Amino acid sequence: MEPLPPLFRRIADELRAKIRSGELAPNAQLPTQAELMRQYDVSDGVIKAVMRTLASEGLIQARRGAGTFVKARPTRQRLPRSWWRPARGGSPFLQDMAAHGMHGSWAFDSETVQASPEIRDRLGLDEPDSELPDVMRTAYTFMADDEPVQLATSYEPWALTKGEPIAYPEAGPHAGQGVVERMAVIGITVTHWSEVVSARPASTVEAQALKIGAGALVLTIERTYFAETRPVETADIAIPVDRYEIVYGAPVREASGE
Amino acid sequence: MEPLPPLFRRIADELRAKIRSGELAPNAQLPTQAELMRQYDVSDGVIKAVMRTLASEGLIQARRGAGTFVKARPTRQRLPRSWWRPARGGSPFLQDMAAHGMHGSWAFDSETVQASPEIRDRLGLDEPDSELPDVMRTAYTFMADDEPVQLATSYEPWALTKGEPIAYPEAGPHAGQGVVERMAVIGITVTHWSEVVSARPASTVEAQALKIGAGALVLTIERTYFAETRPVETADIAIPVDRYEIVYGAPVREASGE
DNA sequence: TCGAATTTGTGCGTATGTATC
DNA sequence: GGATACATACGCACAAATTCG
Numbered sequence: 001m002e003p004l005p006p007l008f009r010r011i012a013d014e015l016r017a018k019i020r021s022g023e024l025a026p027n028a029q030l031p032t033q034a035e036l037m038r039q040y041d042v043s044d045g046v047i048k049a050v051m052r053t054l055a056s057e058g059l060i061q062a063r064r065g066a067g068t069f070v071k072a073r074p075t076r077q078r079l080p081r082s083w084w085r086p087a088r089g090g091s092p093f094l095q096d097m098a099a100h101g102m103h104g105s106w107a108f109d110s111e112t113v114q115a116s117p118e119i120r121d122r123l124g125l126d127e128p129d130s131e132l133p134d135v136m137r138t139a140y141t142f143m144a145d146d147e148p149v150q151l152a153t154s155y156e157p158w159a160l161t162k163g164e165p166i167a168y169p170e171a172g173p174h175a176g177q178g179v180v181e182r183m184a185v186i187g188i189t190v191t192h193w194s195e196v197v198s199a200r201p202a203s204t205v206e207a208q209a210l211k212i213g214a215g216a217l218v219l220t221i222e223r224t225y226f227a228e229t230r231p232v233e234t235a236d237i238a239i240p241v242d243r244y245e246i247v248y249g250a251p252v253r254e255a256s257g258e
Numbered sequence: 259m260e261p262l263p264p265l266f267r268r269i270a271d272e273l274r275a276k277i278r279s280g281e282l283a284p285n286a287q288l289p290t291q292a293e294l295m296r297q298y299d300v301s302d303g304v305i306k307a308v309m310r311t312l313a314s315e316g317l318i319q320a321r322r323g324a325g326t327f328v329k330a331r332p333t334r335q336r337l338p339r340s341w342w343r344p345a346r347g348g349s350p351f352l353q354d355m356a357a358h359g360m361h362g363s364w365a366f367d368s369e370t371v372q373a374s375p376e377i378r379d380r381l382g383l384d385e386p387d388s389e390l391p392d393v394m395r396t397a398y399t400f401m402a403d404d405e406p407v408q409l410a411t412s413y414e415p416w417a418l419t420k421g422e423p424i425a426y427p428e429a430g431p432h433a434g435q436g437v438v439e440r441m442a443v444i445g446i447t448v449t450h451w452s453e454v455v456s457a458r459p460a461s462t463v464e465a466q467a468l469k470i471g472a473g474a475l476v477l478t479i480e481r482t483y484f485a486e487t488r489p490v491e492t493a494d495i496a497i498p499v500d501r502y503e504i505v506y507g508a509p510v511r512e513a514s515g516e
Numbered sequence: 517t518c519g520a521a522t523t524t525g526t527g528c529g530t531a532t533g534t535a536t537c
Numbered sequence: 538g539g540a541t542a543c544a545t546a547c548g549c550a551c552a553a554a555t556t557c558g
Contacts, residue, residue, distance in 0.1 A: 049527090063542090064543045197477065198499055323524065
């Protein structure tokens with residue numbers, strides 16, 4: 001015998017169905033919680049649990065004092081992540097934005113630090129033998145039409161770039177260019193990239209920086225550029241999932257070169 | 259004046275810090291809710307809200323009757339999604355699993371249905387002029403070592419495959435092969451693929467099928483195979499985010515064709 | 517095997533704060 | 538200011554799963 005799902009879940013299922021079917025249109029106001037308590041003849045705790053559930057699914061949004069509303073699905077922008085990358089010269093990000101008729105910009109902050117064990121692992125660095133910094137860390141906030149769309153923290157081995165004109169990613173003659181172009185300047189040929197994609201709730205600082213609600217979902221990408229087998233840059237990227245989705249694509253090749 | 263954050267949030271922040279710092283080690287049991295109520299001198303509702311918050315962040319997991327535990331970060335399996343694909347012959351999924359030393363298997367269920375507007379859009383189908391089915395829908399559950407790892411629902415235009423030996427993806431001489439191989443049988447050359455990646459909480463049925471908690475996060479992929487500009491297959495894929503992460507990669511090419 | 521104790525999950529009712537209209 | 542509506546918090550009862558003697 002299947003036991004019935006709990007009350008709040010059954011009510012959430014009903015409301016979810018009404019939203020998906022369009023009976024509750026985008027931006028429409030839901031019945032007030034007091035009203036729902038009467039309709040379903042349950043206590044306020046149950047209705048609040050329902051609201052939490054649907055809110056965590058991104059279906060509704062409550063505004064204190066005003067009411068609860070069906071969230072309009074802003075047709076999510078797509079951020080292409082392969083295929084076009086990297087075209088020659090200039091920032092890959094700007095190119096993506098231009099291709100979508102948007103205006104891109106970014107802010108950043110660079111400094112040399114000692115890498116965390118995880119970053120050390122991703123860059124293939126040995127254990128540090130001193131307190132000296134061993135990576136250049138650059139934190140980016142990318143904006144599309146003045147709306148923050150993506151956070152990124154990039155790490156480059158200091159041993160590679162120290163003293164070079166590209167040591168600071170966003171300063172000097174090669175500022176704002178992609179990793180591939182900048183590495184080429186110091187004779188390193190980037191041969192391939194890899195991106196590990198996952199998702200999680202945003203941290204407090206991320207939520208603030210991206211102007212999304214606390215705990216809203218972000219897609220996370222660990223991107224690493226390689227020169228043959230050697231990692232030359234790695235980055236942690238966070239993208240709010242309610243406004244953007246990411247697209248990968250490639251040609252189908254006969255058999256695989258491994 | 260900054261108003262203080264609500265009680266449950268401040269307590270959640272404290273516990274989160276203890277988990278991140280390692281003071282509460284992975285797999286360690288948290289104090290019981292009753293104990294926490296005493297420690298912080300708050301009501302049970304507050305503690306329950308704290309638990310909900312941390313659980314939704316994937317930091318803890320409660321087991322009814324047993325207690326609440328710090329979730330161990332299970333080094334997540336990586337599902338590679340390009341690079342190797344498609345190698346020749348056989349199921350791409352099985353190849354991925356074999357490459358990781360795991361045993362893959364799957365269950366499926368095929369039937370012809372009328373496509374939803376969204377699927378119609380993705381496959382470039384015209385408005386239906388009757389009630390007749392126009393796509394072959396196949397629902398898959400993929401298992402790795404007998405643990406469900408991925409749900410997929412695949413759609414192929416019925417106009418393409420009707421009457422062909424590959425009409426049923428999992429029946430006939432070409433059962434279990436990839437889309438690329440099967441399409442080749444009827445003279446269609448798949449030239450490229452595209453995957454739109456996003457994330458959301460699992461639906462009730464998905465959670466059940468994947469054996470994850472209700473509302474746990476899944477990565478979603480809308481995959482489409484193209485023969486030149488024509489879509490020949492599209493699929494909705496769901497992968498539980500706490501056990502698996504996905505990896506894309508490609509060689510860096512000089513300039514881009516496009 | 518069974519039952520008692522423990523622990524989390526669900527649900528009820530109430531009170532108060534705070535933002536919006 | 539007053540009414541409305543959601544957010545937070547207190548406290549209680551019972552259900553369901555687990556643990557352990």
